[in-house]
Amino acid sequence: MQEIEIEFKNLLTKEEYERLAVHYIKDSSEIKQQINYYFETNDFELRSKRAALRIREKNGEYIATLKQPVENGLLETHDVLSAEQFDQWLQDDINLPPNINKQLNEIGVTGDQLSYKGALQTNRFEEKNDQYIIVLDHSQYNQTEDYELELEVYDYEYGKRLFSELLKKFKIEKRETSNKIARFFATVKK
Template structure:
């Protein structure tokens, strides 16, 4: 189990801006890896109402269960447990609840019963990462519910410095500021629209 503070800046990109940045930073298909996020919440969206999110992420042979909660002050607190492939398959098929002890502990602290969790759906992302001025630039192309979106993230340790660098980066590459919701929020928005909610 790990727990860490996440400070990141996000901006939505057009397909053309994404392609242009990939060309500028010499990113090819070989630089991208695929990851799959399975999102969970209760029937009445208890996690969403707490501005929190729960996912199981598959990256190659690594399986992580992560709960994101608002941190005191800035950023998000992430609690992560590693799972086995067999555990993930069992959870996704509905045969068992989480086998993530630290995450379950945090859920109970939030008064959420792990047995009440349901899978909301799955989002596929192709991701490339590069180090940039003391932080990490993340290029994401995500596909979910018949939708493609493109996003730039900048992960940092210092919010104030990170914001200056990120704003300067966007200006340097003539990219307008377009705030980006969390992936789970974008996913839910599209799913609700498709369901006419």
């Protein structure tokens, strides 16, 4: 399965996160935990191609996702893994599933080049409607903690306008914000 992801993101201070949480989160049971497990070659070949590979564990399911840049967004290629396959990947026994294998072949990366690099845990709140998804994330990884606001949309121009309005409404400074994978790998020792 493939989809185009269009999202806007902004790192938050703890105080900004708490202000948004008071506004959006009505019940702490709305916050769900998810864990992202990241994979890369030893020479960071995926990063050099601006791609990234993760497995997300959520509600007992394991979804492998390859992210690749496209105009105004990311192409996400997904494959569902069994618990056994997931365990094998963590042991660097990576047998690529069909959709991701096809995409990686196109950029010249094979499963035996990949290895497990670590995990990022996120407590996530999502508010969905027909036009967008607002996401509040509190993430922890490699002795690092951060807070983030994301807005996922189907239309780039609409999302750009709405995100700007959100930041203004909550008096949040616009910050250049890389994605979680980039932030994670910035804390990994080569």
